Amino acid sequence: MPDNAPDLLFYADAAGGLIAEIGWVPPEAVFAPHAETPHALWLDSSHDAHAAARASYIATRPYQIVSGPPQHACRHFEAADAALRPGADLWRDLPPTIDAQVPGFRGGLAGFFGYDLAHGLHPVPDNINRNAHDDLGLPGLTLGLYATVLAFDMRARRAFIIATGLPETDPKARRRQAESEITHWKNCLDTLADSAKPAALSDAPMRAGHAPQSNFDAQDFRDTVTQVVERILDGEIFQANIAQRFHGRLDPTDTGFGYYQRLRQFSPAPFSAFAVYDTWSLASASPERFLHCAHGTLESRPIKGTRPRGATPALDEKIAADLLASGKDRAENTMIVDLLRNDMAKSCRDGSIEVPQLCALEKFSNVHHLVSTIRGTLRADSSPLEALRDCFPGGSITGAPKIQAMGVIAELEPHARGPYCGAMGYIGFDGQMDTNILIRTAVIKGRDVYFHAGGGIVADSAADAEYNETLDKASGLIAALSDTPAGVRSA
Numbered sequence: 001m002p003d004n005a006p007d008l009l010f011y012a013d014a015a016g017g018l019i020a021e022i023g024w025v026p027p028e029a030v031f032a033p034h035a036e037t038p039h040a041l042w043l044d045s046s047h048d049a050h051a052a053a054r055a056s057y058i059a060t061r062p063y064q065i066v067s068g069p070p071q072h073a074c075r076h077f078e079a080a081d082a083a084l085r086p087g088a089d090l091w092r093d094l095p096p097t098i099d100a101q102v103p104g105f106r107g108g109l110a111g112f113f114g115y116d117l118a119h120g121l122h123p124v125p126d127n128i129n130r131n132a133h134d135d136l137g138l139p140g141l142t143l144g145l146y147a148t149v150l151a152f153d154m155r156a157r158r159a160f161i162i163a164t165g166l167p168e169t170d171p172k173a174r175r176r177q178a179e180s181e182i183t184h185w186k187n188c189l190d191t192l193a194d195s196a197k198p199a200a201l202s203d204a205p206m207r208a209g210h211a212p213q214s215n216f217d218a219q220d221f222r223d224t225v226t227q228v229v230e231r232i233l234d235g236e237i238f239q240a241n242i243a244q245r246f247h248g249r250l251d252p253t254d255t256g257f258g259y260y261q262r263l264r265q266f267s268p269a270p271f272s273a274f275a276v277y278d279t280w281s282l283a284s285a286s287p288e289r290f291l292h293c294a295h296g297t298l299e300s301r302p303i304k305g306t307r308p309r310g311a312t313p314a315l316d317e318k319i320a321a322d323l324l325a326s327g328k329d330r331a332e333n334t335m336i337v338d339l340l341r342n343d344m345a346k347s348c349r350d351g352s353i354e355v356p357q358l359c360a361l362e363k364f365s366n367v368h369h370l371v372s373t374i375r376g377t378l379r380a381d382s383s384p385l386e387a388l389r390d391c392f393p394g395g396s397i398t399g400a401p402k403i404q405a406m407g408v409i410a411e412l413e414p415h416a417r418g419p420y421c422g423a424m425g426y427i428g429f430d431g432q433m434d435t436n437i438l439i440r441t442a443v444i445k446g447r448d449v450y451f452h453a454g455g456g457i458v459a460d461s462a463a464d465a466e467y468n469e470t471l472d473k474a475s476g477l478i479a480a481l482s483d484t485p486a487g488v489r490s491a
Helices: 027-034 070-087 096-101 115-121 171-194 218-233 256-266 313-325 327-345 384-391 402-412 463-482
Strands: 007-011 018-022 041-044 055-059 064-068 108-113 141-146 148-153 158-163 210-214 239-249 271-276 281-286 289-294 297-301 303-308 354-363 367-377 423-428 433-437 441-445 448-457
Touching: 007 096, 018 171, 027 041, 027 055, 027 148, 027 171, 041 108, 041 423, 064 070, 070 108, 070 115, 070 141, 070 384, 115 402, 148 171, 158 171, 210 463, 218 239, 218 402, 218 448, 218 463, 239 327, 239 402, 239 463, 256 271, 256 281, 256 441, 256 463, 271 423, 271 433, 281 423, 281 433, 289 384, 289 423, 297 327, 297 384, 303 313, 303 327, 303 463, 313 354, 313 367, 327 354, 327 367, 327 384, 384 423, 384 433, 448 463
Parallel strands: none
Antiparallel strands: 007 018, 018 158, 041 055, 041 271, 055 148, 064 141, 108 141, 108 423, 148 158, 210 239, 239 448, 271 281, 281 441, 289 297, 289 433, 297 367, 303 367, 354 367, 423 433, 441 448
């Protein structure tokens, strides 16, 4: 990195915050020294050419943590809202020219919301038996309140230190604290520049991990799909997303961060993330945006419809064309678009919901997806956090009607989902927000690696096709574990 001092772009005189630009350094190199530090977080646009991705963020050392069991979901959302209030006006006077240059997360809450929070927000109907076993015992959510963020514009190759000076309350004290944080990170980056050049993440060696085992026998999964189809035909639901969970083991010389390095290599995605917690870590290569909010505009980009990439360009194009023409997949996608329009309407202005993109094809390293875009204008009396609560969990990974579909999932899946199919991202002090859907995501506890893959079941679903789709979706996670994408063992 260049040895020039950070270039001060903006000083929030009334509140004490600072934004400074630094010389470009890849975020992977910055994060690597913190890869085993509890509550270190990297929101990673590893597929930075994707139209919806621009920025990556690194944050460490939160000064407050909101965390707890899923059954207390409402209490957790209240605590998160209270944590954001002290910085609400921090960047109020940010000039438009600076606002346009600096990526959106400028301090605030960042972390994950686990899927099982849903049961604290939306009680499962009394006629549903909850059989899913919570064998991992992870929190329902963990959010760090970060006063300082390193933000990276992956397209323009610009990097910034954004220091709020919180939790200090006096503006002068905030200014001193912000200056101290910028000095701290400048010293860290200087140390990085003076050390041996970090290995590129693409150079991360393969490890001989163990092929994962599913919590479903292959035939049992197919039978479960058939059962869901029967319940759809009986009129109980229209759609339900059913997933199997895989369990593998890392090589004894491997690490959670090493696993993530390979995952982002095999499955680059615009809404990836790696986070370190006290006894476990979370690695995500998510292609799906849950909710984004900037300047009062709320956006969701649900995925429904998946096909594997073809082995040749001609075959790849044929598979893509077949997906675009699939009435089943388009109907499934449209159903979830309607569900999300309804969810977003709870916090958006009447008449503001629109669908500028319906069932558009997007290509990723391992799969093709159909992706839609829904937008609305947030009401003045609502907030991004309230919108997230109103829409949680995402309709693309539950089904329709949502609550009844969640009940079917709780009855038929053997294990609780934990973080899987929840959301991860940030909610800034200034009201900006970006979160993913936690798919293509692994929980790493010691050497144990757990990840899910599922799909939406509708009336004309074929059991074999649905089972194979889960393997297509899991291929990158499996490859990062063992370098044997086909190596899956049944329970």
